[in-house]
Amino acid sequence: MLPQKRGRIPFRIVMNCYWKILAVFLLFLPSALSLQPRALLVSFDGFRWDYIYKVSTPNFHYAMENGVHVKQVTNVFITKTYPNHYTMVTGLYAESHGIVANEMYDPILNETFSLNTMDIHNSKFWEEASPIWVTNQKEGHKTGAAMWPGTDVKIHGVFPTYYMPYNESVSFEDRVARLIDWFTSEEPINFGLLYWEQPDEMGHILGPENPLMGPIISDIDKKLGYLMSELKKAKLWDVINVIITSDHGMSQSSSERVIELDQYVNRELYEVIDHSPAVAILPKEGKLDEVYEALASAHPNMTVYKKEQIPDRLHYKHNSKIQPILAVADKGWEIVYNKSDGFQFGNHGYDNILPEMHPIFLAVGPAFRKNATKEVMNATDLYPLLCHLLDINPLPNNGSFNAVKDILAEEVPVAFGADTYATVVGVFLGSFLVMVFIAVFVKHFILTQANTMQMQHTEAAQPLLQD
Ligand SMILES: *[C@@H]1O[C@H](CO)[C@@H](O)[C@H](O)[C@H]1NC(C)=O
Ligand SMILES: *[C@@H]1O[C@H](CO)[C@@H](O)[C@H](O)[C@H]1NC(C)=O
Numbered sequence: 001m002l003p004q005k006r007g008r009i010p011f012r013i014v015m016n017c018y019w020k021i022l023a024v025f026l027l028f029l030p031s032a033l034s035l036q037p038r039a040l041l042v043s044f045d046g047f048r049w050d051y052i053y054k055v056s057t058p059n060f061h062y063a064m065e066n067g068v069h070v071k072q073v074t075n076v077f078i079t080k081t082y083p084n085h086y087t088m089v090t091g092l093y094a095e096s097h098g099i100v101a102n103e104m105y106d107p108i109l110n111e112t113f114s115l116n117t118m119d120i121h122n123s124k125f126w127e128e129a130s131p132i133w134v135t136n137q138k139e140g141h142k143t144g145a146a147m148w149p150g151t152d153v154k155i156h157g158v159f160p161t162y163y164m165p166y167n168e169s170v171s172f173e174d175r176v177a178r179l180i181d182w183f184t185s186e187e188p189i190n191f192g193l194l195y196w197e198q199p200d201e202m203g204h205i206l207g208p209e210n211p212l213m214g215p216i217i218s219d220i221d222k223k224l225g226y227l228m229s230e231l232k233k234a235k236l237w238d239v240i241n242v243i244i245t246s247d248h249g250m251s252q253s254s255s256e257r258v259i260e261l262d263q264y265v266n267r268e269l270y271e272v273i274d275h276s277p278a279v280a281i282l283p284k285e286g287k288l289d290e291v292y293e294a295l296a297s298a299h300p301n302m303t304v305y306k307k308e309q310i311p312d313r314l315h316y317k318h319n320s321k322i323q324p325i326l327a328v329a330d331k332g333w334e335i336v337y338n339k340s341d342g343f344q345f346g347n348h349g350y351d352n353i354l355p356e357m358h359p360i361f362l363a364v365g366p367a368f369r370k371n372a373t374k375e376v377m378n379a380t381d382l383y384p385l386l387c388h389l390l391d392i393n394p395l396p397n398n399g400s401f402n403a404v405k406d407i408l409a410e411e412v413p414v415a416f417g418a419d420t421y422a423t424v425v426g427v428f429l430g431s432f433l434v435m436v437f438i439a440v441f442v443k444h445f446i447l448t449q450a451n452t453m454q455m456q457h458t459e460a461a462q463p464l465l466q467d
C-alpha cells in the first residue's frame with residue numbers, strides 16, 4: 001500500500017514536467033522544421049552578370065543584400081543554353097554530361113537532337129549523366145520543375161515528380177504558381193527548378209549594348225520581385241534556399257564582323273551540325289583534311305581545331321557527339337555560310353574565358369551568408385552545392401564543394417538536414433527518457449532507502465549487527 005502511494009507522486013510530477021517540456025518543444029518545432037533542406041534553382045536565360053548594373057534592378061539588389069553575390073561564374077564551353085543548363089544539374093563539363101550543344105548529331109546512334117525544332121526528347125542523348133532530380137528522387141525526395149531544359153524528358157526511366165511539358169507560352173506567373181503549389185502541397189517537394197526564356201531572346205535580337213535592353217532587364221527584375229513576393233506570401237521565402245542564376249551571357253555582334261565559310265570551302269564537302277559562333281563541322285566521308293586545310297588559317301578571327309586539337313582547358317573533346325572539326329569565332333564575330341544567312345545583334349557560345357559569356361549568380365536563404373560577395377566560382381561547383389543544400393549524395397562530378405562552401409552561413413548548422421533533425425529529436429527524447437528514468441529511479445531509491453532507514457530505525461532498538 002505505502003510504496004504504491006509514494007510512487008504516484010513522482011509520476012504525476014514527471015508527467016507534468018513532460019507536458020511542459022513537450023509544449024515548449026512543439027513551440028520550437030516549426031522553426032526547427034524550417035531547417036529541412038529545401039532549394040529552388042532559378043535560371044533567367046542569357047542574363048549576363050553585369051546586367052544588374054545597366055539599369056535599376058532593385059529586386060536583384062534586394063536579393064544581393066540578403067544573400068551572396070558571386071561576381072564571376074565561369075560557365076562551361078560551349079557557352080550555350082542546353083550544355084550549361086545540364087552542367088548546373090550534373091556538375092559535369094559538356095564532354096562528360098553529353099549535351100555538347102543545342103544542335104547535335106550522334107554518329108554512333110545516327111540520330112540528331114535539335115533545340116531549333118524542339119527535337120530534344122530522345123532519352124539517349126541525356127543519359128550519359130544523371131541529373132540532380134533523379135538522385136533527389138532516388139533518395140526519397142520530390143522534385144518540381146517548371147520548364148527547366150530536360151525536365152520533360154524521361155532520363156534513366158524517370159521524370160521529375162512534378163513537371164510541366166515545355167511550352168514557352170506559359171507565363172512566368174503560372175510557372176511560379178505551380179512551384180508554390182508543389183512546395184506547399186501535402187507531400188511537398190524539397191527541390192524546385194524554374195526556367196524563363198528572357199532576356200536571352202531579346203538579347204539576340206537587340207544586342208546587349210542596345211539601350212532598348214534596359215526595359216527588358218527591368219522586366220526581369222520585376223519578375224524576380226514577383227517570385228520573391230509570392231514566396232513571402234506562401235511563407236516560403238525565409239525557409240527556402242534560392243539560387244538565381246543563368247546559363248550564359250551575351251556579346252554584341254555586328255554586320256562588320258562576319259566570317260563567310262563559302263569564301264573558303266565548298267559547301268558540298270561538309271555539313272554544319274551546330275551554328276555560330278562555335279561551329280560543329282562534320283566533313284563528308286574522306287574530306288576531313290581538305291575541309292580542315294581550307295579553313296585552318298582562313299580568317300584571323302576564326303580558330304579552327306581538329307577535334308583532338310581542342311585545348312584541354314575547354315574540356316570539350318572526349319565525346320562522340322563532338323564533331324571532327326570545330327570552328328570558334330572571336331568575341332563578337334559570327335560564322336555563316338554567306339551574308340544572306342540570318343543575322344542577329346547578340347550571340348553567345350564563345351570561349352567560356354570571356355567575361356561577356358558569364359552569367360549572374362545570387363544565393364539567398366537560411367543556408368547562405370547575408371550581404372556577402374565572392375569574386376569567382378566555377379559553374380560546375382553549383383551541383384555539389386545543391387546536393388549539400390538538399391542533403392543528398394552527389395554523383396561523381398567536375399565541381400568542388402570546398403570551393404564554394406565559404407558562401408554558406410557559419411552560425412547556422414548547414415548540415416541540419418532531415419537526418420540531423422531526426423537525430424536531434426532522437427537525442428532530445430532519448431535523453432529526456434533517461435532523465436525521467438533516473439529521476440524515477442533516484443526517487444524510488446531514496447524512498448526505498450528512507451523505508452529501509454525507517455525500518456532500520458524501528459529495528460534500531462534491536463541488535464544491529466547480526467553478521
Ligand atoms: C542514318 O539515318 C538516316 C535517316 O535518318 C539514313 O538515311 C542513313 O542511311 C543512316 N546512316 C547510317 C550510316 O545508317
Ligand atoms: C501552351 O500554353 C498556352 C498558354 O497557357 C496555351 O494556350 C497553349 O494551349 C499551350 N500549348 C500546348 C501545346 O499545350
Ligand SMILES: *[C@@H]1O[C@H](CO)[C@@H](O)[C@H](O)[C@H]1NC(C)=O
Nearest residue numbers: 299300301302330331332333
Ligand atoms: C580579330 O583578329 C585580329 C587580327 O588577328 C585581332 O587583332 C583582333 O583582336 C581580333 N578580334 C577579336 C575580337 O579577337
Ligand SMILES: *[C@@H]1O[C@H](CO)[C@@H](O)[C@H](O)[C@H]1NC(C)=O
Nearest residue numbers: 262336337338339340341342
Ligand atoms: C548564300 O546562301 C544561300 C543559302 O544559304 C544561297 O541560297 C545563296 O545562293 C548564297 N549566295 C551566294 C552569293 O552564294
Ligand SMILES: *[C@@H]1O[C@H](CO)[C@@H](O)[C@H](O)[C@H]1NC(C)=O
Nearest residue numbers: 062064065066370371372373
Ligand atoms: C551591405 O554591405 C554594404 C558594404 O559591403 C553596406 O554598405 C550595406 O549597408 C550593407 N547592407 C545591409 C542591408 O546590411
Ligand SMILES: *[C@@H]1O[C@H](CO)[C@@H](O)[C@H](O)[C@H]1NC(C)=O
Nearest residue numbers: 074376377378381398400403
Ligand atoms: C575552377 O576549376 C579549375 C579546374 O578544376 C580550377 O583549376 C580552378 O581553381 C577553379 N576555380 C575556382 C575559382 O574555384
Ligand SMILES: *[C@@H]1O[C@H](CO)[C@@H](O)[C@H](O)[C@H]1NC(C)=O
Nearest residue numbers: 092093096315395396397398
Ligand atoms: C569530370 O568528371 C567525370 C565524372 O567523374 C570524369 O569522368 C571526368 O574525367 C572529369 N573531367 C575532368 C576534366 O576531370
Ligand SMILES: [Zn+2]
Nearest residue numbers: 046081200204
Ligand atoms: Zn541564346
